[in-house]
Amino acid sequence: MKSLNEKKQIQLAEEEVKKYASIVESDPNRLRYHLMPPVGLMNDPNGLIYWKGTYHVFYQWMPFQTTHGAKFWGHYTSRDFVHWERQAPALAPSEWFDRNGCYSGSAVDNDGVLTLFYTGNVKDDDGTRHTYQCMAVSSDGVRFEKKGVVVHLPDGYTAHFRDPKVWKHENKWYMVIGAQSEQLDGKAVLFRSDDLMHWEHIGAIAGGEDGNFGYMWECPDVFRLSGKDVLIVCPQGLQPEGMHYQNVYQAGYFVGQLNYETGQYVHGTFTELDRGFEFYAPQTMVDEHGRRVMIAWMGVPDQDEDQHPTIAYRWVHALTLPRELVLIGDKLYQRPIEQLQLLRSDEVHHPNVFLQKEVRQFDGVKGKTVELLLKQIDGKGVFSIHIQNNVSFSYDFEQKVATLERESFARNGMKEKRQCLLSQLHTIHMFIDTSSIEIFLNDGEEVFTARFFTKEENEHISFQTNAEASFHLSKWKLC
Ligand code: FRU
Known part of the structure; x- marks a missing residue:
């Protein structure tokens, strides 16, 4: 059951959708075959999963304004990965542990229960930030119940600690989190669990040292492809280098071998995923055929976000098309999913x-x-x-x-x-x-x-x- 407060938040969001629907839909720049917010601001794709015959895409959503704020998890579903139906928001900020935003995270199937992990973002009146990794569950894939905090901030990190991506490897659950160390280096931090409730902190599997690779890493994702372990991550704080790192923040990946026991990750250099202007916070999932598919936010935080002409129509941003990932050597190739042919x-x-x-x-x-x-x-x-x-x-x-x-x-x-x-x-x-x-x-x-x-x-x-x-x-x- 949702708390009264969360129900109220969701109701207010739905009222906002209704109120502005005709304005939003009248925008000549509205996209035709991409996922967009029904109103307000959309950012990261969250909780991508193929579950019981349906594709679920959740996303960071601010229904009440076209700037960032206390985020909801919006929700779309699809049977074929190209035609989408909007669902009620899955999560809304409401509790002591997520009152300033249900930030990014992921989804897994736990014995038939659709289980979400997200970051509870909390800001005190004096601006002090707190971060909690939280869980929510659903047995029908539409109504979600928050279960509270499952991971607290470990020693050695600032409160910029978020975006849990959870997956199963050899009968154990793993969670990777985007982090900032107390020395202000970006890190990807690994946890392990038997039951999704109790998490053991293994340690940082990758990250900068002495400021050499950004001050914060957001939205990490770890998966195995063609016998190698890929870590996708979004470092903040890289300086432009020739044709590289031209956007405000980057999205890219490492390829290597992860030792799941020790958390040691031996990997090559960072490669950018996209060379255009608007691409950030990608997340991957496995589709019904076992293919690794990625969707990203077609935007970059702090990069001309307030200049999008769609803001006049009360909405901003969209998600990319789903792209199948294929690893050739140590290079990730991205291919538009074949269902787009429909x-x-x-x-x-x-x-x-x-x-x-x-x-x-x-x-x-x-x-x-x-x-x-x-x-x-x-x-x-x-x-x-x-x-x-x-x-x-x-x-x-x-x-x-x-x-x-x-x-x-x-x-x-x-x-x-x-x-x-x-x-x-x-x-x-x-x-x-x-x-x-x-x-x-x-x-x-x-x-x-x-x-x-x-x-x-x-x-x-x-x-x-x-x-x-x-x-x-x-x-x-x-x-
Ligand atoms: C990335 C990000 C995440 C965070 C979310 C908040 O764009 O900053 O790190 O969870 O957006 O909306």
């Missing part, structure tokens, strides 16, 4: 395209909700794709650089870009959804994710080269 219609093919010093548009290749696939790409000079006169993707065959450029929505239409090195380009798989773009290069070797906002509605897509480019082009309308 959204396809109006298929168009232009095989054997050859462009020479020209700009070209193709019959049937335009729209606001579009999937584009370019295969067997070859060329010289610079090849680019221009979308809605606002955002472009280009590849320089000589410099071996991929670039995403857009008109900034925060700096008066100024051009801004993100780049990465790519030794060759053979495939571009692009998902445009009104005001979002996700570009998968070479079957997911690199990905660019971004939001963009045009002043006038348009459906423009054109292809350009200053030398030559050849490819096979396919296009689908989505949803």
